[in-house]
Amino acid sequence: MTITLPAAAAAVPTVEVDAAVTTSGLEKRFRGGQLAVAGIDLAVPHGSVFGFLGPNGSGKTTTIRMLLGLIAPTSGSHTLLGRPMPGAAAEVLPLVGALVEGPAFHPYLSGRDNLARVDAADRRADPRTAAARIDGALDRVGLAAAARKRYRAYSLGMRQRLGIAAALLQPRELLVLDEPTNGLDPQGTREVRTLIQGLADEGVTVLLSSHLLSEVEQVCTHVGVMHAGRLVAQGTMDELRGTQSARVRIETTDPAAAVRALGLPDPHVDGRHVSAVLGDREPEKVLAALVHAGVPVRQFTVAAAGLEDVFVALTGEGFDVSG
């Protein structure tokens, strides 16, 4: 007898199976009454580089603390690598490297000794390979030369690198990096991006928080946008761009006439340039209308929305402090 499974049985929602991180109604209200995270449903697909974006104070770090089991959610639940947290913390966390709210180390120990301290705390770490792993991690973040300096003497950028090195002491399946480029110079920011790209190429899922879109845009495959404790959007980069419609931009010697003939809401005039959000109008029709009205059009372009536009639209006032 042959058993044929109904097709529907195989159609498990992909998010459930493939997601490295899922949250369901995850909420944190601090004792003071502050609602830092207002019930978010996050889904970080396996193998993605997930940009977790939002202004300062929008709840990114609080979410990450809950994900790692450092603070208890007020309500909601979440999984890491398919296992329920915080119950499976002991099995899951060894596969997760994390940088939370900046690096933190013992000031009087050298960078190397600090990593040795972290490694010693790890029951799964093999002491015989400790030296090699520590050197490897230091090397990977470009700290090999400063390994024996006291942490106290490290610059902010060096500290950030050491924090990333600590997350890389073991092979990981998931890296949670909270603002890893904070305090780094442009060169360092580029290096961290390259490092993240390299890890992603090896198959590591990366959850990367930032308040600066431009710093993560290039490496991210997915984004989630936080605003005042809410996850206001998430999806692939293209999906997110798609949520905001394209803009038309016209160069004309008669901007006033152009504005009249355009028939689009909130046109923006800047010298000889007029621009407006296209909405669901077709650009051909807009151009025809301009020509029909006798507006002298010198140039007519349709530009897809930049992510920056999307973020400004999603977070209202843009990347100012919220909360």
Added chain:
Amino acid sequence: MSAVETLPARPAPVSTRFLRSELGMVFRRRRNQVLLLVLAAIPVIIAVAIKVTTPTGTEADGGPPFLFSITGNGIFVALTSLTVVLPLFLPLAIAVVAGESVAGEASLGTLRYLLVVPVSRTRLLAVKYAGALVYCLVAALLVAAVGTVLGALLFPVGPVTLLSGSTVPYSTGLVRLLLVALYVAAMMAGLAAIGLFVSTLTESPIAAMATTAVLAVTSQVLDSVPQLDWLGPFLFSHYWLNFGDLLRDPVATEGPIRGLLVTAAYVLVFGSLAWSRMTTKDVSS
């Protein structure tokens, strides 16, 4: 890459690496070393002071118990020193180390990174307490050892006259001294448990240290108020000086055992409080 394959399936069942690392942190810390140095200086000061002020053969009077016996037998330098450090210096040192334990990591932010390693909160607490315990032991033994060596150098040594009047060989005296030092260390274990609990309550190590030290002093002050006699047996410092019973022949065990039991109760209660606080607290430093 599959990280799962490259990691051992199970963690080592027992690993002393973290404990050794913790001991390194405690004993390499300059401040903790200075505290040990201060403790070690007590027997030196006592021995030298008595040596220069008391002509050999006469007995000094007044001062802490055993002081008068020093000129007769160097071993009493160690016993006098333990008596002298017990009310303040030793509790202060323990308050510093125990108060620092969790709050120190919290204030640096390293606590969150230990927890995500992951180190279970129970294990973290156990290792922190073990570190403080070893410090208690080292501190008490250090005072005893420095006292013994200096006593032997500056004063005659020989058969020891115990509190009960009988005389035992010097070697037996040393064993008794060791018991006294271990008892003193055990008494400090109770204070360390209190310090550990206080340390889980705050992110300020200084506040935790100060609170623990104040509790140690308060316990002794309350113990000395006659109107509060009924309270005495419940105070952890009430039994600290019971080590005198270890210097009788035969050893009077009742007092020291009661001290150990009450201390065990304190360790249990404050250990549990520390545990329940530690395993439920939000680490948001």
